[in-house]
Amino acid sequence: MAENVQKNIEILDSTLRDGAQGESISFSVQDKIHIVQALDELGVKYIEAGNPGSNPKDMEFFQRAKALKLSHAKIVAFGSTRRKDSSCAEDANLQSLLSAETEDVVIFGKSWDFQATEILHATLEQNLDMIQDTCRYLSQRGRNVIYDAEHFFTGYEKNEEYAMKSLQAALDGGATVLNLCETKGGCMIDRCHQIVSNVVKKFGKACIIGIHTHNDSGLAVANSLVAVQAGATHVQGVLLGFGERTGNANLSTIIADLQLKMGYKCIPEENVKLLAPICKRVAEITNITLDAGMPFVGSNAFAHKAGMHIDAVLKNPVAYEHISPESVGNERVFLMSEVAGRSMIIEKIKKFDPTITKSSPVVADIVKEVKNKEHDGYQFEGADGSFELLVRKAIGKYQPFFTLHYYKTSGELPLVETGLYSFAQLKIEVDGHIEIAAGEGNGPVNALDNALRSALKTFYPAVQSIRLTDYKVRVLDGKSATASRVRVLIESSDGTESWTTMGVSCDVVEASWLALVDSFEYKLIKDIERKYLKFI
Numbered sequence: 001m002a003e004n005v006q007k008n009i010e011i012l013d014s015t016l017r018d019g020a021q022g023e024s025i026s027f028s029v030q031d032k033i034h035i036v037q038a039l040d041e042l043g044v045k046y047i048e049a050g051n052p053g054s055n056p057k058d059m060e061f062f063q064r065a066k067a068l069k070l071s072h073a074k075i076v077a078f079g080s081t082r083r084k085d086s087s088c089a090e091d092a093n094l095q096s097l098l099s100a101e102t103e104d105v106v107i108f109g110k111s112w113d114f115q116a117t118e119i120l121h122a123t124l125e126q127n128l129d130m131i132q133d134t135c136r137y138l139s140q141r142g143r144n145v146i147y148d149a150e151h152f153f154t155g156y157e158k159n160e161e162y163a164m165k166s167l168q169a170a171l172d173g174g175a176t177v178l179n180l181c182e183t184k185g186g187c188m189i190d191r192c193h194q195i196v197s198n199v200v201k202k203f204g205k206a207c208i209i210g211i212h213t214h215n216d217s218g219l220a221v222a223n224s225l226v227a228v229q230a231g232a233t234h235v236q237g238v239l240l241g242f243g244e245r246t247g248n249a250n251l252s253t254i255i256a257d258l259q260l261k262m263g264y265k266c267i268p269e270e271n272v273k274l275l276a277p278i279c280k281r282v283a284e285i286t287n288i289t290l291d292a293g294m295p296f297v298g299s300n301a302f303a304h305k306a307g308m309h310i311d312a313v314l315k316n317p318v319a320y321e322h323i324s325p326e327s328v329g330n331e332r333v334f335l336m337s338e339v340a341g342r343s344m345i346i347e348k349i350k351k352f353d354p355t356i357t358k359s360s361p362v363v364a365d366i367v368k369e370v371k372n373k374e375h376d377g378y379q380f381e382g383a384d385g386s387f388e389l390l391v392r393k394a395i396g397k398y399q400p401f402f403t404l405h406y407y408k409t410s411g412e413l414p415l416v417e418t419g420l421y422s423f424a425q426l427k428i429e430v431d432g433h434i435e436i437a438a439g440e441g442n443g444p445v446n447a448l449d450n451a452l453r454s455a456l457k458t459f460y461p462a463v464q465s466i467r468l469t470d471y472k473v474r475v476l477d478g479k480s481a482t483a484s485r486v487r488v489l490i491e492s493s494d495g496t497e498s499w500t501t502m503g504v505s506c507d508v509v510e511a512s513w514l515a516l517v518d519s520f521e522y523k524l525i526k527d528i529e530r531k532y533l534k535f536i
Contacts, residue, residue: 009258009266010177010208010234011251012046012106012146013039015282017078018248019238020050025286029061034285036065039239040073042278043267044251046146048076048106048236053096062100072268076146077102081109081134084122088137098141107134108148108181111166112155124162128169135173146234147175148212151183156195167203177208177234182223185216185246192219193226200231210234213249215241220249225257228264235266239282240290252279256296256328276329296328303333348387353395366394376504377476377487383502385492385522386515392525401460401524403429404517407451409444409509424448430459445471445512452516462527463520465494473508490515494523 016032019025027035032049039047049065050058065075077100082091097105109131110116116127135145147170149155155163167178180199182192192213200209211227211234213220224235235258241250252275258264259272279297283290292300302325312319317332325332346363349356356362369390370380380387392398407426424447425438435458439450449468456463470491475484488511491500499522503514 007264008233009228009264010046010210011044011255011266012048012076012210012234012236013044013239013251014048014212014236014243014248015039015238015240015286017048017050018236019240019243021244022242022247025242025288027286029057029064031285032061033064033068035282036068036070036073036075038278038281038285040070041271042239042274043072043271045073046076046104047073048078051078051093051096052100053079053093059096059100062102066101074104075102076104076106078106078108081107081130082137084120084126084130088133094134094137097138098143102143104144104146105138106146106148106179107138107170107175108150109134109166109170110151110155111149111163111181112151113159113162115151115155128165131166132169132173135170135175137173139174145170145173145175146177146179146210147171148179148181150181152180153182153187153192153195154184164199164202167199171203171207175207177210178203179210179212179234179236180227180232182211182213182220185214185220187213187219187223188217189219189222189226192223193230196227196230196232204231208234210236212236214243215246215248215250218246220247221253221257224249224254225262228258228262240279240286240288240294242286242288250294252297253295256323260323260327273327273329278329296323297330299333301325301330349391349395352388352392352397356395362394366391369394373504377485378502378504379487380502383489383500383515383518385499385501386503386518389501389518389522389525398525401430401521402456405429405434407448407513409448411444422447424451426451426455428452428455430456433459435459444509445516448509448513449516452520456520460520460524462494462523466520466523467493467495468519469493469498471512473511476504486511488512488515490519492519492523497526499523 015035016027020027036047036049049061052059052062062077077097079093079097082088082094088094110120110127113124116122116124120127135147139145149167152163170178180196196211203209209232211224211232213223224237228235235254237249237251237254239251241247255266256275259266276297280290290298292298295301302321304320317324346356346358389398405427407424409422409424411422413421420440420442422444423440424444427434427436435455437451437455439447439454441447441450453463468490472489474487476487485504485506486508488503488508489500491498501515501518501522503511505511505514
């Protein structure tokens with residue numbers, strides 16, 4: 001009986017090239033280097049890092065990248081076929097590609113006859129010559145050429161014969177990969193499968209067939225997967241799926257689907273568990289928030305909220321989870337809400353008091369308090385810190401760190417000093433000691449934050465390490481206009497741990513104050529517990 005051999009799929013990540021074309025995405029050279037290191041750690045085969053001939057920043061990156069020591073990935077330079085009016089030797093873009101000194105290059109050319117004649121203003125034969133000449137020029141100079149057939153699927157539908165000729169031209173020029181680009185993102189799944197199958201039948205024995213999809217119809221991942229089923233063994237995309245228009249194929253989803261569900265190997269087996277942590281790192285470097293609902297790697301990918309679901313998952317996770325969260329480096333989350341039920345409450349409380357059971361009276365008290373708070377506008381699924389404090393108060397494992405006597409804020413316009421136009425003053429008491437402090441900032445909340453830190457640092461120096469990393473305000477009742485109740489969510493970090501806290505009030509400053517106090521108290525409680533555990 002023949003042995004079942006796992007089929008390898010080459011992954012080319014284009015976060016730094018195609019992904020960089022997304023709105024609000026801008027990478028510094030150092031950002032690019034950090035992302036290359038993250039993708040290399042994940043284990044992708046190729047990293048398409050940009051077009052060295054398009055701008056000085058990309059050229060600087062390629063020069064600095066020569067010194068990088070990578071374990072898995074190969075950096076790839078990207079560029080276009082030669083211009084119709086010049087030779088390859090005279091083409092500045094191709095000379096820039098060579099100067100980047102990457103072993104592998106991606107060249108894109110036109111496979112749609114309309115693009116050749118109407119956009120490039122070249123004849124169909126000229127376009128084929130441009131493709132073949134460019135691939136030959138680079139391959140003869142020791143480069144492995146990956147040919148991106150731009151608009152291939154549209155071109156195939158309009159003029160199948162010419163689209164196939166464009167691939168033949170690249171192959172004749174020495175390209176080792178014919179990558180089919182679904183550039184407009186409009187191809188349906190069954191048609192994508194059929195077209196890739198036809199290409200594989202014609203060219204699959206001579207070279208590698210690849211797929212590059214866009215998400216304009218919401219099918220980028222699906223089309224990539226069916227292309228692999230049709231015989232493609234090279235898949236391009238962006239790790240987190242961002243990019244021009246509606247984005248590129250999301251490689252984090254594709255890699256997980258191919259490797260965990262379809263029997264293909266995209267990255268080293270031991271690296272699959274790095275998927276979620278690497279995605280979070282890339283999101284942080286890119287300065288975007290990782291979509292909580294992203295499959296496999298999002299914070300909600302294994303989050304459970306309904307009481308019935310939570311109860312079932314606690315008994316056996318396979319009841320509602322298609323894979324184990326640990327297999328992709330993620331974690332199971334139980335969202336706290338009025339529908340979570342007692343199983344959820346018990347699971348949370350066990351961290352503080354393992355002796356509490358489902359029948360303990362305090363569980364009913366906590367459930368009632370949660371429901372009352374959520375009726376007022378709290379949403380604990382997004383505020384783990386505030387929920388933990390609520391539980392601690394209910395089970396007697398909480399003691400306030402200070403008492404507020406008063407606070408007041410004021411603002412001044414025009415600005416007295418650039419960026420500082422709000423002021424706060426407060427009076428607190430710690431173990432009978434009174435402290436009065438003031439602060440100024442670029443808003444009343446910032447000023448209040450500074451005043452509270454100033455007052456507390458004498459008693460609790462650790463507060464100086466707390467940084468607010470995110471601040472959100474949600475209006476809960478738009479009908480009341482400026483008198484509406486608001487929910488403030490604060491995300492904080494001490495450089496090691498992150499936590500979220502919440503406050504709700506008709507006064508946005510008071511809501512912010514409540515969230516701010518919870519944030520500081522959460523940090524101080526955790527520090528005390530860590531010190532205690534250290535000595536037992």
